[in-house]
Amino acid sequence: MRELSVYYCLKCGYYAYYQLPKNAVCPKCAEKMKLLELPYQKFMDLDCEERDELLSREILRNCPSVVTRITAAHKAANHRETIAILSAKINELEEENKKLNETVTWMHQTIWEMIQKERSST
Numbered sequence: 001m002r003e004l005s006v007y008y009c010l011k012c013g014y015y016a017y018y019q020l021p022k023n024a025v026c027p028k029c030a031e032k033m034k035l036l037e038l039p040y041q042k043f044m045d046l047d048c049e050e051r052d053e054l055l056s057r058e059i060l061r062n063c064p065s066v067v068t069r070i071t072a073a074h075k076a077a078n079h080r081e082t083i084a085i086l087s088a089k090i091n092e093l094e095e096e097n098k099k100l101n102e103t104v105t106w107m108h109q110t111i112w113e114m115i116q117k118e119r120s121s122t
């Protein structure tokens with residue numbers, strides 16, 4: 001019997017296990033899925049979060065669409081404005097991401113304090 005392999009969709013992030021590469025087609029996007037360079041068994045050992053992180057990194061690595069878009073605009077017209085707008089958009093997204101990270105840190109802190117209080121009152 002052939003071993004299962006992990007495949008994932010570059011478009012939507014869906015992943016599944018297949019024996020044959022020809023079966024690895026995303027059911028949502030009907031796109032050919034990409035083989036993950038990690039043995040099935042190792043992937044199964046990861047928890048949900050680790051899988052998400054690994055696949056996110058793989059998708060970014062295989063889909064440099066942001067970079068392509070910026071250089072495409074550059075090649076097409078060499079418009080300083082286009083580059084500036086795209087750079088601003090990236091800054092905006094990075095800023096947003098930073099805020100989200102800060103919120104998570106703050107939530108962790110708050111939850112931690114609640115647990116501490118709970119413990120000291122019992």
Ligand SMILES: [Zn+2]
Binds near residue numbers: 009028
């Ligand atoms: Zn998909």
